[in-house]
Amino acid sequence: MADFVPGVEISTEAPTIEVTVSPDRPLPLGRQLFRLVVVDSAGNISKPDQVEVIIADQDAPTAVLRGPKVTPFGQSFGMDGSASFDAGGGKVVKWIWTYLGPAT
Template sequence: MAEFIINEPVKTEAPNVEVTITEANTLPPGRHRFRLVVVDDAGNESQPDEVDVIVADQDAPTAVLDAPGSVPTGRSFGLDGKRSFDAGGGQVVTWLWTYLGPSQR
């Protein structure tokens, strides 16, 4: 495991490494470029190889619907979805409201 800092190489003795993500060290959604240079036992360095990794928000958002417990007949009332959130780092940008008819409860 390694915490990567932009333009600071991380040296390992193994052919693989885990990119450690923490609250303090996160990668926001988007393209991120990584580079690998290898060195042989004679000290010769390879040409760099680079790859782009796409960090994508793949977590579904959570809908939280608040409404009054009861309302007088014939009166308008409000529905509120402002407590909805996206734990994957994105932002809720659209609320789709649907009336499903009388409840069976």
């Protein structure tokens, strides 16, 4: 596992590596570039190869709806969706409200 920092080379003697991220230090959303250069036993250095990895928010947001348990007949009341969140790195930008009719 490796903690990648832009522009800092990491040298290994294994042909694979894991990019280590954590919730407090994620890679930014969007296109991220990684480069690989290899060296053979004679010390010859390859031309670089690179890959573009798209870091995408693929987790659905969570809707949290709060409203009164009881309200007087004929009175208006408020509902609140402000506790809704997106743990996948995004931001809730729209709330879509629907009245579904009487509960059965």
